[in-house]
Structure formats: C-alpha cells, structure tokens
Amino acid sequence: xxxxxxxxxxxxxxxxxxxxxxxxxxxxxxxxxxxxxxxxxxxxxxxxxxxxxxxxxxxxxxxxxxxxxxxxxxxxxxxxxxxxxxxxxxxxxxxxxxxxxxxxxxxxxxxxxxxxxxxxxxxxxxxxxxxxxxxxxxxxxxxxxxxxxxxxxxxxxxxxxxxxxxxxxxxxxxxxxxxxxxxxxxxxxxxxxxxxxxxxxxxxxxxxxxxxxxxxxxxxxxxxxxxxxxxxxxxxxxxxxxxxxxxxxxxxxxxxxxxxxxxxxxxxxxxxxxxxxxxxxxxxxxxxxxxxxxxxxxxxxxxxxxxxxxxxxxxxxxxxxxxxxxxxxxxxxxxxxxxxxxxxxxxxxxxxxxxxxxxxxxxxxxx
Numbered sequence: 001x002x003x004x005x006x007x008x009x010x011x012x013x014x015x016x017x018x019x020x021x022x023x024x025x026x027x028x029x030x031x032x033x034x035x036x037x038x039x040x041x042x043x044x045x046x047x048x049x050x051x052x053x054x055x056x057x058x059x060x061x062x063x064x065x066x067x068x069x070x071x072x073x074x075x076x077x078x079x080x081x082x083x084x085x086x087x088x089x090x091x092x093x094x095x096x097x098x099x100x101x102x103x104x105x106x107x108x109x110x111x112x113x114x115x116x117x118x119x120x121x122x123x124x125x126x127x128x129x130x131x132x133x134x135x136x137x138x139x140x141x142x143x144x145x146x147x148x149x150x151x152x153x154x155x156x157x158x159x160x161x162x163x164x165x166x167x168x169x170x171x172x173x174x175x176x177x178x179x180x181x182x183x184x185x186x187x188x189x190x191x192x193x194x195x196x197x198x199x200x201x202x203x204x205x206x207x208x209x210x211x212x213x214x215x216x217x218x219x220x221x222x223x224x225x226x227x228x229x230x231x232x233x234x235x236x237x238x239x240x241x242x243x244x245x246x247x248x249x250x251x252x253x254x255x256x257x258x259x260x261x262x263x264x265x266x267x268x269x270x271x272x273x274x275x276x277x278x279x280x281x282x283x284x285x286x287x288x289x290x291x292x293x294x295x296x297x298x299x300x301x302x303x304x305x306x307x308x309x310x311x312x313x314x315x316x317x318x319x320x321x322x323x324x325x326x327x328x329x330x331x332x333x334x335x336x337x338x339x340x341x342x343x344x345x346x347x348x349x350x351x352x353x354x355x356x357x358x359x360x361x362x363x364x365x366x367x
Contacts, residue, residue: 252266
C-alpha cells in the first residue's frame, strides 16, 4: 500500500523552532516528527511513502534519506511554489498507485487506517475521509454524514445551534487515482478540502468515524502536549512502548548524577550533574548538558543544549545548540530557537519567542 504525506508547509506557527528546522523533521520525543507517521503507516501495511515537500526540502532529505532505515521506500516530490493540498496531490500524480492514502503531515495519531480501508472497499467509495470527534468542533468545522456513511455536508465555523456532530476532518484520506483527472493542471494552487471534496458530495465521498489519539502538533502548546502524550503512552508509538517497558525512564548512554523523574527521555551523550532534577514529562535530546542543581519540568530540550547551574526551565521548548547561563529562569510557553544564548541571571518570561542565534546579555531581563 502507498501513502502520500503532505509536508510542504513552512510551520510558521512553530517558529522560531521551524526557522532553521524543516517542519516534518522537527524532533518530537527524540525523533523527527514525520517518522512517527511512517511507523504508524507501516503498522497498516504501507511500504511505499511519497513525501510532498516545499520549504527546506533538502534538509528533509538529509535527515530521512531513502527510508530504508524506517522500513519503507521513501520518495520525494518538491513543489516549486506552494500549491495547496490539491495542487500537491496533482503534482505527485505520476508516482501514485490506483489507490493510496493521503495524509496531512501536521498530525500525530494512531487511528485505525486498516479499518478505514476496509470501509472504503465495502462502500465502493471514490474517496474516504477519516473523521475524529473533538471537544470543540467549531474550531475546525463539521463533517455531517448520511446513514450510509456517505458525506452529507461540510460546515465551516458552525454556530452553536448548528452543532449536531463533533466529527471533523482528521486529515487522513483514502483516494482512488481516478479523482486526479478532475483536478486542474499540475502547478495550479488547489485546496482538496475546499475545492475538491465539496464537489464529491453525493458522488462517492464517504466518512469513516475513527477512534483513538489525534492531535495537530502545529503550535508550541500542542507540540508539548504531543510530547507528554508520547511519554505517557496516550498514543501508540514505538518509543512509547520502550518507555513503558523501562518504567517511563529511558536513558540512552547518558551520565546521570542528578535525579530523573519519570516520565523522562534522555538521548545519547547527555550529562546531568549532581543535585539536578529533570522531569517528569521532559525530553532531553542528544548531548544535552545539565548543570548543578538545575530544575527542569514539562519541557523539551533539543540536541546540544547546555543549561548552567541553578537554572530552572518549566513548560518550554529549547531549540538545538541553545546555551542557558547560570541562575536563569525559563518560564512556560517560551520557545528558544537554535543557537540562542541566554546570559546568566535572566528571566525569560512566559510566552517569549527568541529567534535563532540571538544573544541575551547577562541580567538583561528580570522578574
């Protein structure tokens, strides 16, 4: 089985993290985000993956290669300009089989694609959309179905009195290749959600009601929530299974003199000095150095981060190569881009965004 993953966006909502890291390979719980999708696809029989790229495509190739280490055949298409979801689909036409999955590359999920495929075959659908129930569908838009599971209507930004279902588009589709004949010529910007699917209502478009875990990781808050959910095995992942087997404390060749509180994940080559307390719900990338008496909680620190003695980090995302001096406090909802330097004695206030390479002098910010 084949899958097309749409991964051409710039990830603007995750900046400054995505200023230097292509969105599909932003590290999530110690591995490139899109590899979680590939693991999920592989569990459902997918062995041929096409990645539709745009922004920083070479950086994605450099990280993922040909897919052999991931157990799949991995090929790339690179859009010359942003083409939208339908435009990316048309651009990939020559590589696509008669039937294939098409996935939004921004999500972390474990929904049952095999069951979606079984329904697709049973109904004779031309296209099947995975639908997922959410607490607030008004933030996404509703998908209404008929009794035979065919899609009845799309309703964007419904008023409270219009909400009669909580099902939204989960960004996981099964498509027949014949649909591509009706799309505009390759190179045209087209949205499959706005321009294609509404025209298929009553003409072979069905909805599959999925269950399981689903989150769009496109904001810092949801990126951290996805991190926590992986650590706590709220979503089915290979790393989650390893964490569960190790009592939620997974350390890969690191030197730990301080305390790690589960759930916690530390990559290869980390060092945690005496008196430091790391966790729970914390991920340390590779070669992260944590100083004496540091406190870290509910945070993600990417590769090569160094944290000076007595500093505190809570609820933040710290990009690769960041250096944080002694006696600093990094507060909730802070995102530090790659290679930022925060001098000693600073407080980086909640919600701050510091872009790659910036330097905050010593004691420049205080509570």
